[in-house]
Amino acid sequence: MEAVAAAHQEHWTRLVATLIRLTGDWTLAEDCAQDALATALERWPRDGVPGNPGGWLMTVARNRALDVLRRAATEDRKLRELALTTDPPAEPDDRLRLIFTCCHPALALESRVALTLRTVAGLPTSDIARAFLVTEPTMTRRLTRAKAKIADARIPYRVPEGDALGERLPGVLAVLYLLFNRGYDGEPLLADEAIRLARLLNTLMPTDPEVSSLLALFLLQHSRRHARRDTNGDLVPLDRQDRDAWDHPAIDEAVQILRRTPVTGPYALQAHIAACHATAATPSDTNWPDIARWYDELARIQPTPVIHLNRAVAHGYAYGPTAGLDQLATTKDIRHSYPMVIAVEADLTARTGDTERAKALFHEAAAASEDGPERRALLARAEELT
Structure with missing residues (x-):
């Protein structure tokens, strides 16, 4: 029943959280919340959906917990019963x-x-x-x-x-x-x-900037979910994705969040990078200098090899492939364990005009990757150069 499914999504966390606070028993809380939903699935089609579904579920779940505790023989049973019968509904x-x-x-x-x-x-x-x-x-x-x-x-x-x-x-x-x-x-x-x-x-x-920024980042990344793979399940590069298939309402929501949120940490920086990609009407409209600037700041506060790799890509598109290859030198420590380093070097090398070396690098990256969409994408890039 749709009403029960909606109630589960909306009220589950509150039900379980309140019951854990009152009983101190995680398993009991989950079981009683599940029992309340099962009871709703049985009664609501017959009796109608109550005006306050969350309150109805809480009452049923609390009563179920009381029944279980009254049959138990634990020393703190009375205390937990008292909490269930006198504590106000969920905080x-x-x-x-x-x-x-x-x-x-x-x-x-x-x-x-x-x-x-x-x-x-x-x-x-x-x-x-x-x-x-x-x-x-x-x-x-x-x-x-x-x-x-x-x-x-x-x-x-x-x-x-x-x-x-x-x-x-x-x-x-x-x-x-x-x-x-x-x-x-x-x-x-x-x-x-x-x-x-x-x-x-x-x-x-609501006042924590990184919490808001993380939500914006998720919305921006997930907005491309229907365009990331072709009908065969293979990965489609960002610059070749059908932008009409992107979830533009989600992008708009994320942009609005970022406009009112100060940039204070890594999730905000990643969200702004994702927004630069998501708001570009075409690949050529992508503001790569801004992306490179955001990555410079991200690498300063979170200098991981993967971030340095992405920074190299950004500099390669913002300031030319030679600049990207210079930045790529900072990722040499993960070259043999992370095939994408070789793939990025191949892409930047191809853009310098050295197609033979780029083709060999794409094949090297594919050989180091697990069999699947990523390997097929790398081999396809090599074939394009041929």
């Missing part, structure tokens, strides 16, 4: 508490991502297992261990305050960034969830 901060707890640095990064997908996004364990390329029982055990570590390590269920908030927020954003990249590279469901969670975080923390 807005509950969802923020849940996000920060799932993304606690005491947990392994993969566990943080999986726990966020299960507890905050409400994705079925089977879907998460498929995204991580593991079996459902394996993912179930991983999630169980993560919840147990939260309990055993007494990880607090709260939003950090003061300096601690500034220290922890980048870790939360990194989880969403990793989640989006997993989706961008082939699991669209994860990209959609990353955008939804970024929207939620932006609603809860």
Whole structure:
């Protein structure tokens, strides 16, 4: 039923977050939230959708939790019963508490991502297992261990305050960034969830520039999802994509976010780079000098080899292929482990006019890549030079 699906998307996080706060039991909270949705699926088609679906679900979930606790024989049962019967409905901060707890640095990064997908996004364990390329029982055990570590390590269920908030927020954003990249590279469901969670975080923390910038970055990157591959599933280079197939309302939304958001960190810089590409009517209209300037700043605060590689590309298009090749020298340490370094060298070399060397470099990059769309794209570039 569509109404139940919509209620799941809108209210799941609040249901689980509130029940965790009241009961202190992650599994109980998820089970009772799921039971409430199952009850809605049974009753709403018969009785009609209630005027306040979220309140209805919360009442059913709280009553279900009370039933479970009253049958339990734990020492703190009465305290948790009391919380369930006297505590007011969900507080807005509950969802923020849940996000920060799932993304606690005491947990392994993969566990943080999986726990966020299960507890905050409400994705079925089977879907998460498929995204991580593991079996459902394996993912179930991983999630169980993560919840147990939260309990055993007494990880607090709260939003950090003061300096601690500034220290922890980048870790939360990194989880969403990793989640989006997993989706961008082939699991669209994860990209959609990353955008939804970024929207939620932006609603809860509207004054943080990096939170807003991360949402803008996701919208800009995801706007090209329908143009990134051809009918055979092969990658289409940015300058050859059908720009009419891009999601222009998403691009407009992202641009509006960036206009009112100061540039304070790496996500803002990446978002402005993506905006330069997304707002160019044609490849020749791309403002490469601006992109090179943004990459210069990004490399200053986040000098990773991959950022230096992208900076070399930007300088190559802004100031000529020789300038790009000069910049590429800073990425020599990852040349043998990252085939895209060789591919970028091939592209820049081709633009200098040395097609024979460029062709050999494209073949070298293809040989170092895994079989799939990326390798086929590199071989196609070599064939074009022939």
